Amino acid sequence: MQPERRQAIIVLDYGSQVSRLITRRIRECHVYSELVPATTTLADLQAREHLDIKGFILSGGPSSVYDEEAPGCDQAILQSGLPILGICYGMQLMAHQLGGHVAMAHGTREYGPATIQVVEGAESDRDTFRIFEGLHPSPEQTRHLDKPASKDPLRLPVWMSHGDSVDRLPEGFKVLATTESNPVAVIAHPDGLVGFQFHPEVTHTPQGKELIKNFLFRICGCNASWTPEQVIDETVERIRKQVGQERVLCALSGGVDSAVAALLVHRAIGDQLTCMFVDTGCMRAGEGEQVVETFRNHLHIPLVAINASERFLGKLAGVVDPERKRKIIGEEFIRVFEEEAAKLSVEQGQISFLAQGTLYPDVIESTSHDTASTATRIKTHHNVGGLPEEMTFQLVEPLRMLFKDEVREIGLELGLPEEWVWRHPFPGPGLAIRVIGEVTEEKLNILRRADTIVIEEIRRAGVYRELGQAFAVLTPIQSVGVMGDGRTYANLVAVRAVTTGDFMTADWARLSPELLGRISHRLVNEVQEINRVVYDITSKPPATIEWE
Structure with missing residues (x-):
């Protein structure tokens, strides 16, 4: 039929x-x-x-x-x-x-x-x-x-x-x-x-x-039939046809995209799926614990958690170019998955497929001039152009033709917790592209504390859901400051918050001066390595949402 x-x-x-x-x-x-x-x-x-x-x-x-x-x-x-x-x-x-x-x-x-x-x-x-x-x-x-x-x-x-x-x-x-x-x-x-x-x-x-x-x-005489239910049914059938009886490993990043991809694959093939969360050392505070709690205890989907932070930070040592960061992280992800899949294959049978949460905007922004669009490539997404040319997996990408808002609707339909569905997007390379310049464990720890403060204050102000994305960026700039009676020479942190419906374009968020003041006050008082805070008021275009 x-x-x-x-x-x-x-x-x-x-x-x-x-x-x-x-x-x-x-x-x-x-x-x-x-x-x-x-x-x-x-x-x-x-x-x-x-x-x-x-x-x-x-x-x-x-x-x-x-x-x-x-x-x-x-x-x-x-x-x-x-x-x-x-x-x-x-x-x-x-x-x-x-x-x-x-x-x-x-x-x-x-x-x-x-x-x-x-x-x-x-x-x-x-x-x-x-x-x-x-x-x-x-x-x-x-x-x-x-x-x-x-x-x-x-x-x-x-x-x-x-x-x-x-x-x-x-x-x-x-x-x-x-x-x-x-x-x-x-x-x-x-x-x-x-x-x-x-x-x-x-x-x-x-x-x-x-x-x-x-x-x-x-x-045109169209029907309004492109609904979450139809998307789920079509995607599940497509995954079953592609995968057959083979086993699938799904990469979880902690964001809504990979979570929805995992739920769709699990609905299609059940226990043939194993999810894997790799801690690259570039995650937000508490990221790993939240992923484990949601998937193992709430969604009851098999999950393997790997701490590979030393490995990733070793590969990133001395690297300052953002495109190199993305490609290094993309390749290391695949290598870790291949190694872990080999171990799992001994126990459970051959794993032939890798599932990931690639979105339509990722594909558009990563595609070169002559393949998908006449618009210029903006940057490489680690899960599209950042993947190595040679890898043993075949890819399963159930969200490849979907926009972010469609993914969220499908996540809710599949039973993903609302607080997860509405989490702000987090880039696959993680905080590595929010540390401008070389990535070190010390810088990541500074940024983690700063980012936590930004999100806490935005949630407290009741504007989290109004924003498309909000985060802190650790710049390579240091400046002179005065604290008490002493001179400081410490880091400049940029705060970025945008409103957007599709992440293809975005406008800088008009946060209140009071909210910005509270964020700045906490950052310089609670993170001793920071003595100056700036707010990014650039839209996309001409900028991108992330700094790298």
Whole structure:
């Protein structure tokens, strides 16, 4: 019996730094979506027999369609008869390839907030107006779509970022909306082709998610069937097919990702799974004890705990480059697992698979320019690009196509304790990449005490759940201070706290001065090696969430 095909929206990536957000916004609507390179063809996608493709979205990007090397779209996709939404560059590309014209904007460049206005008569054209159904006017308006007697046009605030514009429409297209400076802000064709010159995926477009929903449900005819229950069922079946009767070792880091991966694998194959927690010496205070308590006593999943701190710290001695740290830790993880698996194999039988909690953003950020996305690689994640080329395990990665919020929903569905589900993410290399420069046991101990204080105060202030991540960073900077009547020359610690929904972008958290004051006071009074505290107020981008 063939498994039921999964409805999907395919997002073609033209290099926008927020292309991933489109995929995530679609997933938030409980519709499955994948981000694929712009070079992907319709034939490539049709070969994925498990997918029932309901439509396409062409992302934004930095190119101009009239440039000689501008990325294009497989013409078969444009002529497939399936709905297509073009966003910014994607709209221009669709217009260009279907016979319209795009030119460098003269007086119509738009960067930042703008207001689109639906053109007169568009609302009565039901074939093309479906994209705006159910939307409310901007706050200064009082008219609603269900009051056709009103003559005020619908106006919506949006976020623009373009220097080119469509100046001639392809045959059959109509203009649905304009802005004060751009006569072509939204276009549509009765066959389900829609173009937005603005970006509905960013939060700066307040009703962007509603526009995306209209495309998914009113134009593509999708069902909201991408639910935690469906994800669990599909993943469990996939693991069973991959693993068969073989044994699996699962790497636990102490975070929600590896925990959910372990629960999914355990549901699929039961006692064929053994979990392993390796203490690298770079863990947070009390990390090992919490992992053992949760898995052995609460979830009743077999767990082997290994203390390999001396081994890891020995390998990291003298290393200051963050990419080298990540690769060293990634390789040592595998070597420890291989050695321990060999011991377990003697007792329990051959272990052929390694399970880990790789997420979709990990894959995107670690992938090179020419394989998964046209966006540049940001850094190597220890469990993706940091793995050694040669290893005896085959990988089981049940979360590889999931975002963090999806993983949390699945964790709750599987019975993971809520306090674990909502723990802030912890990087696989641990505190090794929060000690800037060489990693030593002394520095790690300083940072552990500092990090504990930061989290304690954030929890006490009741803002822990509002934050995506919060932590301390031990910098290599020392500065002069005064304590009592004496001079000090001690460490500078940075505090980092961000708000984020997807970890692909993040904003620095506006913690109260009182909270920051309490954190600073405790750090310099309780950790004698610290005499100065700074707060990081950089968003992602341009920074990343972690410092290394």
